[in-house]
Amino acid sequence: MRYEARKITDRTGCEIELRSAEASDCEALLRYLKTTASETPFLICDPDEVTLTPEQEKEFIMKKEASDRELLLIALENGRHIGNCSLMSISGYRRYRHRCGIAIALYKEYCGRGIGRAMLEAVLDEARKAGYEQAELEVIADNEKAISLYEDMGFVKYGTMPDNARFDDGRSFDAYWMMKKL
Template sequence: MRINEERFELNGKNILLRCARPDEADMLINYLKTVTGETRFLMADADEISYTIEQEKSFINGHNDSDDQLLLLVFVDGEYAGNCSFDSKAVSRRNAHRAGIGIALFQKHTGQGLGRIILNRLIKEVKNAGFEQVELTVVGGNDRAYHLYKSIGFVECGRIPNANKYQDGTYADDILMVMKLTKSN
């Protein structure tokens, strides 16, 4: 799915939201390696990120050419700050009404309101794509993200205990959250 780029100001900084381009594949792989190294709250450790340029280009093109996926990048004063995306959860008609989302920002761009802005924009597109429900997983201990998600309408619907095991032997739960998409959201 492609959307028109949007520009606005936030805290005196110029913000740009737009879809990814295939020529940004290397930038996106490097971003993923960096953000996974900055926090314990993402899908993997930095040394586990091994996507090729071709795989990343395919990921970008797949999202751009799809009717039920979107990859949305955010830039602050021209600097890449992070992204969020949604994908259909459909494997059959029974779950075709569900979409899953993910978001990550470079740590230096967190706590400034960007997450709220890009999530709200993404959820608008999830609704426009006809989904009735959007879902996400937040790692236990990521209190700031958890409270952000709750503040925009997500509710906790379950936990997977010890879903994440870290190299130091500690664990963290996966917290499952869902938002019903209605006309008031």
């Protein structure tokens, strides 16, 4: 799915571009995945688990672009990739066509500036246009800032997944399953 590029102004007054990821973004996206995975315990993997090659990342981006129901939206400040938000089908089966998954992350230094909210609003709008009726996400229960944003945007906690993520040092985190009717 293609998203028509648009500009927003964040809380600090900086201009941010939102657009679909392009194959030429593959190197920046791979750096982003490794860096954000090292900045927070709230993502699904550790930096050393990001093992995609640039070619694999390009292929992933091109599949999103060719899809009529999936989107990889990126945010840029002065041409620098600073975050992204994904819209994903839960399944290709008809019984699940009404459901989509959402995932979002920003470099730590860009959190709290309203960029994540703008990306989520854009992706949820595209989800509605694509015919989805319900958006779902998973969030680590200790990620209070993200949970607050999701709740403010109409997501509701519908379940807790105990010990959802386990770290190398043995610590475990619960996660919430949250959903919003579109």
